């Protein structure tokens with residue numbers, strides 16, 4: 001009897017905290033949520049990328065593949081802060097720029113695919129990476145339409161094209177028209193926005 005009353009409330013609190021997080025994102029009514037779909041709460045669990053328990057359901061497998069039902073564009077800054085390092089958050093969610101020649105990938109030649117650090121979408125293929133001598137990883141082509149661009153007027157008299165992840169809107173860097181053939185484009189990207197998955 002005594003041991004039951006000790007253990008149950010703990011589990012209850014944990015589950016309520018999870019549900020509160022859920023309510024702040026997804027507009028469910030703020031009542032007891034045991035009745036709400038377990039599918040959503042298991043997605044939330046899978047979203048904690050640093051959590052050690054991620055083998056709960058098939059949902060976590062969907063997340064691994066980047067094809068899950070998570071609506072990345074609706075995640076709050078608070079949620080992103082939990083998922084990213086300070087630098088990754090500053091670059092991708094606050095449109096920061098890492099210092100040249102300091103990022104992880106500016107000089108990397110390893111074959112593989114560069115994925116979005118935020119949502120795991122494949123963005124650039126290593127075979128399209130070239131040495132731009134700028135100190136940032138540079139590519140002349142994106143993978144499909146996984147990268148989008150948008151006019152950036154944040155520096156007066158210097159309009160630039162910002163590039164973002166099409167899936168989660170992460171700020172990646174900028175694209176310029178002084179790249180090599182065949183595209184003539186130079187996608188100048190922050191290493192902190194990327195995760196290289198080397199070819200097996």
Ligand SMILES: [Zn+2]
Pocket residue numbers: 116117118119120121165166167168169170
């Ligand atoms: Zn993304």
